Amino acid sequence: MSDIYDGDVYRSMLTQIQLNKTNLLLTLMMNVDGVAIGNNTEESLWIITFTLNEIKRSERFRTHNVIIGGVCSCYKKPNRKLMQFLLKPIVEQLKQLQERHLFQVKACNNEFKLIQMYLIGACNDKPANSLVQTIAEPIGKYGCSRCELPDIHSNANETPLQEKPTSSTEKKTRKETHKIRVFPINEDDNIQMRSTARYHQIHNQISTLKLHGHRMSEEEEINLRLGYLVYTLFTTVFL
Structure with missing residues (x-):
């Protein structure tokens, strides 16, 4: 989970908008993820989706409630600059949604409401997150x-792997070394x-x-x- 809006900022924004009874606030969560198209190729399909937080959680992630922001087929995994290029038109539309627009809302007896929509967070796996955040x-x-x-x-x-037969009579034991990065902290840090x-x-x-x-x-x-x-x-x- 990668927060874009700080919780205090979001609550302050929500309070200000709720003071005006004619306005509605909708908030979005974004997901960016890629999937390999085949086993023997570097081609991948990248999909950018959004969900509305105001929809109850049991319904929020159903297919008919998910908003597809963009789909891109890449000949290989995109780098950070290419990811920013893919996100550019989506970001421009998100900026427009932050402005108040008049919509006829079926759930409100077809009344017209001024609606503002904000992206408040993104939920990606770590590799996709590094591309989106350019970190x-x-x-x-x-x-x-x-x-x-x-x-x-x-x-x-060092993790010993399971012994695998190299022939009908021979077996070989191999060890692989994996290096990982850790970020331990103390409570006083x-x-x-x-x-x-x-x-x-x-x-x-x-x-x-x-x-x-x-x-x-x-x-x-x-x-x-x-x-x-x-x-x-x-x-x-x-x-």
Whole structure:
């Protein structure tokens, strides 16, 4: 789960809109996911969907209630820049939905209502989330999508695989080493959460250093970026 609107901000927005009895507020959750088209190809199908949070949970995810925002067939897994290109027309429409529009609502006896609609969050798997947020890969340094922690350390986990016969009379035992990144914290740690404001702050700091001719190594820039990589469209929409 990756929050786009902070809970306090959302509650404040909801209170202000409810003061005007003629307005309705609808909120969306977004999902971006890709599926491989075949076993022997890198082609994939990426689908962007939305659900309305005001529909009760037992009905919200039924096929007829899911909104398809976009479908794209890619010859391989899209990179971050291509994902932003795919999201651009959708983001433009989301910005329009934030403005008040007059709709005739069947559920309200066909009365006309002023409706505002906001995307308040996205629920993706970690690889898709890194593309949408344009942050580091989940297995990379600063790969947490919620906070700016680097991995504290990498664990080498040796797991013996099940013995598999290599012939009718021979068996072979093999061990594989898997390295994972972990983000342990203490209760007293002051953890900086990711936000649009922090993206702009980090981006401005790096731009200022480069403007003044400061040369950075790749490792130094990675540590300065804190996982914020390239420009994301959502920084201009969800403030």
